[in-house]
Amino acid sequence: MGKMKENGVRNRQKNGKQNGKQNGVSKHEDERKDEEFSIRQSPLTELIDSSLHIRAIYHIFVVILIMLLCDTVIYDLVERGKINIGLSVIAAGFGDIRRGLKLWVYDLCVVMAFYPLIMVYAFIGKYTRKYTVLRPAVVLLGVAGVIAVEVAIAAVPVVELARKHLELGSSVAVTCEMFRFLMKIVAVSAACGPRCLNGHLPLPTFKHYVYFMFSPTLLYRDQYPRTNKIRWGVVAFHLSEVAAIIFYNCFLWERFIMPYWSDYGKERTVEAGYLVRGMFACVLPGVISFLCGFYCVLHAWLNAWSEMLKFGDRLFYEDWWTTSRFSLYYRRWNRVVHSWLRDHIYLPLAPLTGRPLATFTVFFVSSIAHEVILALSFGFFYPVLLVEFGVLGVIMVPLTATSGKRFPNAFNLIMWLSFFIGNGILWSLYPMEYFARRNCPPSENDSFFIPKSWTCPEVILKPNWTFQNPLRILTN
Template identity: 75%
Template structure:
């Protein structure tokens, strides 16, 4: 039933001439048994598997470099495990917050049963229907607030480590989106008398690697526990990989930022460009960790057949393709619950802007809670530059795919280098700079401390003469 509603909304958008070229070709795709693109590429192409091996070798070389240097220089071995232990500290508190989020999310099912009883009454008295609908909307909003309120209050009262905050915040946003998906699918059933799904299906959806609710999903026949273990080992390896890059690249470049009253602009620029490569590698590894390894591990454990969590975003030649392909799990939710409803009545432009706005705010909430301060770098990159680049690269990217794919990768790398520079700058500035009465959660401290200056007697020299 939910599938038909979404498909009907899509057809209405298409009839109004507001569907994109890619949507016109793909139309509305349902769930099917299929592997992730990287799984297919790794199994079918020795060249792609070699690239996978190269990333493993880079990690091993970095480990050898650090281990040998520290052993010779200091007589000890440092391989970044301290960063992992620190970043994922206070796990007992994390578990308590997750249990709270889960219990609130599960409470939707008995509320749906009660709402179904109220819906039966409204069918006898049609005049009550608008009031009952409004009651349902208010109930969903109340649950959304309940899921978010306690974790936000708790983390605001006492900051969790970065990795632990990422877990709590990520799960909070995931449960909130799942509540919307279930409510939009089952709310109309409560009003028209259609039977609700079973409690078992409700639980399954809470853990299933999708944000789109269906009464049934394509299932595989058995669980391959070897595949599960392999993907979980990949998750652990990527966490260690990123922590190791932080330990050997980011910390040496930015740990002393703010200890001196002034810093040369050449030092800042050099450190920012030094962060481009590790920042890009870290984001690629993070993508692989979450959208490939983690989701494939859960898919295998739950026999969830559709593993198309992303598409070949790395071949995109325009930013609209990149944003659609990077994360199909979230993209599908944004399409069904924001884009299609708005595009049907308000037009594609407003719907697209709303999708970017909601996504940018969610990303910024995630980064703010994880860092412990408000510094809207990602909000500007995603919600401003991203919106601008989508129409600018739409036609030209399709005409000159190779050139614009190169441009996309250049922007991707520089953008991540900026993220991996400005956030550490602010983080260490707040730790190293002396306290001030002007300190604020919302005003970046790195703007005023330290002072970024040119070298004394600096002059521009023409390199051609």
């Protein structure tokens, strides 16, 4: 009965969206109302609990990890007399973690200091409320204060990572937390700024402010649906999944990526065939890492924090894997970030600039943020993801808007094909550049923004290579 009720609600929401299609921005306002918080589980939680088929797929991924471990352990033991299971990659990937923790604590202190600034701004707003001539100056003061806090949150980690690069895992953690705090501050400011000026609604307590900063959402609300108790067994299970997936990805890096790319740049030339073979070899581990990364962050990690904080709404994503339209994929893949982009960028801009420009701005901001995270994490600017996501992904949105509805099966296959190709490219080009900067000799032309792998090593064809007609055998 519960599932029937949920399906009925979704159908009513779908019909409401279709009825509002001609109303421009009102359609998205309806979506915003539909997405108010309620107690609900993540889709994969429901699928794994209710479907033996999905549970079997989950077990298959676990068995794949076990078999890969057995392969590496037995081979290394027989061939080299030692056991190597990827722990060295984990230790290296999270190197200098103390420095990364210091940067996170700094950002946390700035975020906590923002609360008393809100109280001060509310005091100023209260005593200048009757002086309407001062209202523009007070608004500008608030905007300037928010910008100053945002700069303080971002400046120190960016400067520190540029001055001395952290290892990949530590850098990813620091930069992702930096962006999370930046978006949280915007959400709090948008909710509390008008209250400070008008005094119509009370400001959040410090306890609720802290709760919001650690809750698995980027949208500020005065109240969230809460569960009755913390199931510590569920917390332990999800955190163990996070640890296992980190180990899994490091193992994939060591087992499949490093054999192809760790020596890239040590030789002055490399054959084109070797690059092609390596890029295709990275497709499957790239897709597995893509799926594991999604499950780790948007399911296991967020569900663990939800359980610890009794946060009831756990719809952090939807069934993006079944869609045939890129627009639906972008909305369903990460509802946490999508909701923030919708509320704080799209909806304010759409009435002023129109929906197309507002949509483009959302894609632009999101792709730039992703690229900044990768640039700070790797220590170089290489806009592969920017091109895939911010250019090709944007182009695919209108191309699949109608055709995806007419041919859902075909375009779902096309989407998955794009995931395979795109992740294979990502897991090839970024490691190539990463190891080229480590292995190639330094040059006066070295730059943060110019890829070194384009010039070192030189890509050549195999000696005496000639094109042979594959149909020749049919004509003989």
